[in-house]
Amino acid sequence: MVSAHVGRAAEPVYRPVLNGRRGELEALAHLDDATVPLLAPILAFHALEPSTMDQLGRLPAGLLPAVDVSMLPDTAESEVVRWGVPLVPVIGLAESDRRLGAYGVAARAYARRAVVRLQTGQDRAGPDATTSAVERAWRLTRLVPEQCDLLIDAGDVCCPADVRLAEPRIRRLAGWARRHAWRSVTVAAGGMPPTVARLPTDEPVRLDRFDWQLWQRLSDLGVGYGDYGVDCAVPGSDGPPDRLPTLRYTTGEAWWVYRWARRGGRGDERLADLCRTLVSAPHWPTAGAGFSWGDHEILRRARRGAGAGSPANWLAWSTSHHLAQVLAALRPPADEQDGGPWHAAQDAPERKRRPPRGRETRWAG
Secondary structure, eight states, X not given: OOOTTTTSOOOOOBOOEEEOSHHHHHXXXXXXXXXXXXXXXXXXXXXXXXXXXXXXXXXXXXXXXXXXXXXXXXXXXXXXXXXXXXXXXXXXXXXXXXXXXXXXXXXXXXXXXXXXXXXXXXXXSOHHHHHHHHHHHHHHHTOOGGGEEEEEEEEEOOXXXXXXXXHHHHHHHHHHHTTSOOSEEEEEEEOSOSXXXXXXXXXXXXXXXXXXXXXXXXXXXXOEEEEOTTSOXXXXXXXXXXXXXXXXEEOSSEEEEEEOOOOSSOHHHHHXXXXXXXXXXXXXXXXXXXXXXXXXXXXXXXXXXXXXXXXXXXXXXXXXXHHHHHXXXXXXXXXXXXXXXXXXXXXXXXOOOOOOOOOOOOOOO
């Protein structure tokens, strides 16, 4: 069989794998109408909070998230069709027959499609066994390949050695994927280290985006791009929330991690000092506060226009900027513009530098 995308343009979709926490959901809630068609988030839930359903209900109209509940107990509560919000189920190849059947019900209730998540660290049985597993999933969900987006998940890539190890595995899986008529094929990886608590404080620290480097090395495959936002790809490895004001600020090739522990003053004054440092940095975007909702909130704090927020707020602002930065990099140069997925008044400082741009990719089959 041939790829489903032969002979037609692929959708310009970025698929971030985000934990279904308040911060990530808040960032998604502030996307604008122009950005919604470009983004297909995958929400991985490790627990359900009382506010989860309300937050899912507040996502922008037209944003159809995929939901991975494989880490939740196999109970009625985790049957996504019961949640009452439009979504796309994420299918793992080792799921039980009962759960696969429930995914099929959810898929038919909303978009009549699903995401198949193939994790390179777990699925190493060989192409024939992988084909058997995915055919079982299609049979029990009553879906066909053309209704499924394939996510090749490389997991954690936190150093050059991880990138070199992941690349041949993904190339083998991409070759296997061409046997089937997938709706799309995306490669996702996470490059953020498990914790930033050991990094120096009171100065921005640069961390390479090895997930972005991996995808660039795979550019000849024409696969879509996914990542883990500003979080680590290993569930639960980041420990309890860092109580120090912390922002993880994405640029073209790196993250800049700001952790502020300066003594004196109140918490909002400490965060204001952090934000003033950030908006004065060379990597503050050209559009300033108009680049994303998160950048707008950061600039408000730099001007002492709001309080210190919480770890969930810091994660939301960081995620909002990250989504805008990745989408800006994935847009083709002809579409170059200053704004990201959210627009505000152009009230940023004068010293600015345009973020680097990349190119849109297509799954060519």
